[in-house]
Amino acid sequence: MPARTDTFDLGALGLSSGEGRRLDLGVGLGTFDLGGERYETEPALVPVKLDVSRLTGGGFSLRARFEAALAGPCMRCLGDAAPVVAVDAREVDQPGGGDELTSPYVEGEVLDVAAWARDAFALAMPAQVVCRADCAGLCPQCGANLNAEPDHAHEAAPDSRWAKLRELKFE
Numbered sequence: 744m745p746a747r748t749d750t751f752d753l754g755a756l757g758l759s760s761g762e763g764r765r766l767d768l769g770v771g772l773g774t775f776d777l778g779g780e781r782y783e784t785e786p787a788l789v790p791v792k793l794d795v796s797r798l799t800g801g802g803f804s805l806r807a808r809f810e811a812a813l814a815g816p817c818m819r820c821l822g823d824a825a826p827v828v829a830v831d832a833r834e835v836d837q838p839g840g841g842d843e844l845t846s847p848y849v850e851g852e853v854l855d856v857a858a859w860a861r862d863a864f865a866l867a868m869p870a871q872v873v874c875r876a877d878c879a880g881l882c883p884q885c886g887a888n889l890n891a892e893p894d895h896a897h898e899a900a901p902d903s904r905w906a907k908l909r910e911l912k913f914e
């Protein structure tokens with residue numbers, strides 16, 4: 744496992760124009776607060792594959808790939824959930840290339856790989872964190888876990904309008 748890298752000096756690679764390099768980095772993604780709950784990312788040090796290419800006009804083309812789990816309570820049943828999120832993110836940073844070719848994660852020739860990986864992970868995260876895609880959640884009436892009790896049901900409450908009708912006396 745590579746050592747933890749928060750920022751990476753792209754210039755130090757000494758790449759010549761058009762040359763590329765693949766690097767294996769270890770990046771910490773930190774925690775996320777979602778819906779009032781704290782979610783950890785796992786592993787603590789995520790192996791990130793970073794592809795760096797030196798552009799012919801100067802600057803860099805970057806690609807980061809990694810997988811990490813988002814661990815915390817299932818948003819439906821509150822059990823343990825840890826969906827794995829796959830990230831494949833690209834950035835281009837070309838000095839003088841205008842806004843579209845300027846990466847917010849590159850300062851000079853130093854890449855803030857931790858900030859980039861965290862933002863890319865946040866974009867790839869599911870909107871709802873669930874223990875499994877078909878999690879049945881909790882009974883809205885009593886809070887029973889419907890995964891554990893698939894046949895769980897309540898007696899239908901008698902509809903009061905019908906009760907009133909039965910009270911009517913027909914003459």
Ligand SMILES: [Zn+2]
Binds near residue numbers: 821878
């Ligand atoms: Zn669940």
Ligand SMILES: [Zn+2]
Binds near residue numbers: 883886887896897
């Ligand atoms: Zn119930």
